[in-house]
Structures are given as C-alpha cells and as structure tokens.
Amino acid sequence: MMKVYFRDDVTVKSITYDEWGSKTSTDTDCKGRFIFETKMVRNLQGEQVVSSAYVMLPIMSINHKDKISFEGKDYSILGIEKKKDFSDRYLLINLV
Numbered sequence: 001m002m003k004v005y006f007r008d009d010v011t012v013k014s015i016t017y018d019e020w021g022s023k024t025s026t027d028t029d030c031k032g033r034f035i036f037e038t039k040m041v042r043n044l045q046g047e048q049v050v051s052s053a054y055v056m057l058p059i060m061s062i063n064h065k066d067k068i069s070f071e072g073k074d075y076s077i078l079g080i081e082k083k084k085d086f087s088d089r090y091l092l093i094n095l096v
Helices: none
Strands: 008-017 023-042 049-056 065-071 071-085 088-095
Touching: 008 049, 023 071, 049 071
Parallel strands: none
Antiparallel strands: 008 023, 008 065, 023 049, 049 088, 065 071, 071 088
C-alpha cells in the first residue's frame, strides 16, 4: 500500500571506508516519499534536535552515516524507524 505514495526520486549515498581509511560513496537511486515537516526528535546521543524533513523509503540497508539526496541537496540522517502499514513495511527516516 505504501508503494503507491513513493513518487519522489531519492538517492541514498552509502559511505564506506576501505582498509586504508579512504572514503568511498555508493549511490542507490530509489523511489520514496519526501515530506518537509519540522519536529523534535532524539538523535543517537539522546539529545532533542530539530528535524526539518523526513522521508519514507522501502526497506533497505541504511545507517546513520549515510546521506539522503533530494533535488540536489544532501541531508544528514537523525533517526531511522521501521514502520508497518496494512500490507508492507517501510523505513521512516528523520533528516536535518
């Protein structure tokens, strides 16, 4: 059911480090739902911070070091939640 709402083109930039400490980035294009909404969320340290947007994505491997790119702007990930609707699971990712 949620896949019907995934209309925005979103790029997930996965950042990894090799054995020499060099940073490499792998881009994954997918469809998602990007929503600009300001709300208070907790980050990994437990502090309350302001999230400027959130994105709903299909289930994929993602962590807090990755970046989300939408319409040419990169966003940092504050929180990752797994949600479930009537028929499918999806990720709700808070961004800053």
